[in-house]
Amino acid sequence: MKKTLFNIGQKSKLALQENISEKIKNKVLKDYCYLIKKNKSKILKSNDKDLNFAKSKKIKDNLIERLKINEKKINEILISINNIIKLKDPCNKILESWKRPNGLNISKVTIPLGVIGVIYESRPNVTSDVSALCFKSGNAVILRGGSEAINTNKVFSDLFRLALQRNNINKDYIQFINSKKRNFVDLMLSEMQNYIDVIIPRGGKGLVEKVQKFSKVPTIGHLEGICHTYIDSEADMNMAAKIIFNSKMRNTAICGATETILVNDKISQKNINLIFEKIYKKNCKLIGDLKFKKKFKGNVQIAKDKDWTTEYLAPIVSVKTVKNLDEAIRHINKFGTMHTDAIITKNKIKAQRFLNNVKSSIAMHNTSTQFADGGEFGYGGEVGISTNKLPPRGPVGLNQLVSYKYQIKSNGSIRD
Structure with missing residues (x-):
């Protein structure tokens, strides 16, 4: 199991080495929309399997409602992806630049966070939203959805990987852990610090508390929405x-x-x-x-x-x-x-x-x-709502999934 996860992590790191233009990113997302439309019946059939499983396990009604995918929700997913396409690529943007008397030309430039691990429950639309947001912002993502939505999540992630392949992009930008074994979550939190740069939990209080307590990887997330x-x-x-x-x-x-x-x-x-x-x-x-x-x-x-x-x-x-x-x-x-x-x-x-x-x-x-929603804020979608005191706070959309570095140029400056 550990070997499987390390292999996934290595593939994510390898995918990040590709430098992808905004034009190609948008082409991938447009192809993803096309594939979702084309495979609508497949998505709905997979979701029916998940709903039947959830009902047999007597999962709460509010979680069943989150799990459900129908024509309306598929249209909402497509709208969200199209909104992300319209947004500017947040990578490699100069936030500030200035000159110093010591001869230094300093620029503050946006960069992707790296590999993002997302652990979530119930909502299959998280698979599509997160995949689109992470890819557009230059990040690779490792998805670990809840067992109750495994069939629907797999279809959404497989379609994204197909959209990447069609554009000759490494499909491992998006990886889905296709297993119901809970040990994968424990290993992501405790053993993947060399491969995952940030963990984002989306789910109930129990999940988020566990992530915040045991993760050796930095986290972005909220405990509850009271x-x-x-x-x-x-x-x-x-x-x-x-x-x-x-x-x-x-x-x-x-x-x-x-x-x-x-x-x-x-x-x-x-x-x-x-x-x-x-x-x-x-x-x-x-x-x-x-x-x-x-x-x-x-x-x-x-x-x-x-x-x-x-x-x-x-x-x-x-x-x-x-x-x-x-x-x-x-x-x-x-x-x-x-x-x-x-x-x-x-x-x-x-x-x-x-x-x-x-x-x-x-x-x-x-x-x-x-x-309180990234789409309503004009972010195209969200990975989640962060209640951390440190940034990012509120809806975590495209522009919140980048960090920055300082790039410094001079004409041979040395310090006295």
């Missing part, structure tokens, strides 16, 4: 109702879904019911404190401490009443995961105070937290 939306006393209540519905219910299974709603104590009973009526009618379970329970006409389960630290990924939301903006900020900074947090208010001074003081990697004003 996202908050705070409704201020000076909010437009109709806007609040609209944003809350979208933030929670548009897609409950994504990490950008709002999991806790904070409501200002001054908001009237009438407005509380206006805001929460629509999500309640859509069978969203409300878990709230006593003050909220007294104001809302529908059924409310009393919240426990664990509810403020729970990522539901389902039509469930916790609601807490707060006295003011400062209490809302304190709650978010204590219980949040530095993912995405929003304020709804007409008061621009309060909004700016919120944006400045929450620790989130993405802070929003009068905006649905469901916009």
